[in-house]
Amino acid sequence: MNVHLKRRIFVDSDVVISALLFGTGAASLLLREKTLSCLISSVSLTEIIAVSQRLAISKAKLSQLIKENLIQVKLTDSVSALKKKYEMYVVHAEDAHIVAGAIAAQSQFLVTYNLKHYRRDNLKADFEILVMSPGIFLQYLRSQQVRTP
Amino acid sequence: MLNQADPLKVYTPEQVAAMLQLSKNTVYELIGRGEIVAKKIGKVYRISARSLSCIFTGLDADLYEAEKEDLKQIPKVKEALSRVRAQLK
Numbered sequence: 001m002n003v004h005l006k007r008r009i010f011v012d013s014d015v016v017i018s019a020l021l022f023g024t025g026a027a028s029l030l031l032r033e034k035t036l037s038c039l040i041s042s043v044s045l046t047e048i049i050a051v052s053q054r055l056a057i058s059k060a061k062l063s064q065l066i067k068e069n070l071i072q073v074k075l076t077d078s079v080s081a082l083k084k085k086y087e088m089y090v091v092h093a094e095d096a097h098i099v100a101g102a103i104a105a106q107s108q109f110l111v112t113y114n115l116k117h118y119r120r121d122n123l124k125a126d127f128e129i130l131v132m133s134p135g136i137f138l139q140y141l142r143s144q145q146v147r148t149p
Numbered sequence: 150m151l152n153q154a155d156p157l158k159v160y161t162p163e164q165v166a167a168m169l170q171l172s173k174n175t176v177y178e179l180i181g182r183g184e185i186v187a188k189k190i191g192k193v194y195r196i197s198a199r200s201l202s203c204i205f206t207g208l209d210a211d212l213y214e215a216e217k218e219d220l221k222q223i224p225k226v227k228e229a230l231s232r233v234r235a236q237l238k
Contacts, residue, residue, distance in 0.1 A: 017226045018219040025219035026212060043237065050233040055225070079237045094234040113223050135208050135216030142209065 006037040010102035012112035026134035031069045041101030073104045159195040
């Protein structure tokens, strides 16, 4: 499928780490879904690398996942500037860069296991971004498939 | 209501109809189409709590299991992530 026709989703770092830890989990299924473009930000990448080191995830595994399944969007603002700019969309300011990434990625979906950390009504109202867990998003994809006779 | 704490519990189609606010005939149709997975024992059906949990979570069985797989370790992931996130500048 042409990359421009793929649905763009921004994935929180917990989803990427989960995919690295469990090859058969919903996060892994999501990132390997060929009809999607899964995006992370430059700030997400920094934290994914740091968390991978803490959890003893191999660098090779991480590099392969990034190369084959993820697209990176660059965030130019500092993390502290992003916290101020997007604080009304998150419960904890530390998560603001994820919102910034989803907006920069022009994604309609933010997929995360931290559903309670985001102010979903604000995100939907201001940016039309829907926040879902990996399983729910995959279920949504199935519901969108056109059945052929 | 569904007892998710006991995966060995089974329900009759009539009980499932009441839970889902459907008619008994609709439940039998769903069983016939495979949308509700039921075990036929002699001439009657029994439906496991595990089979129904997918209906209540809104996920197909495979996705429910796949998400459950991730959720087992998600507290560890969240803890590591929150420590790293707090140090981002």
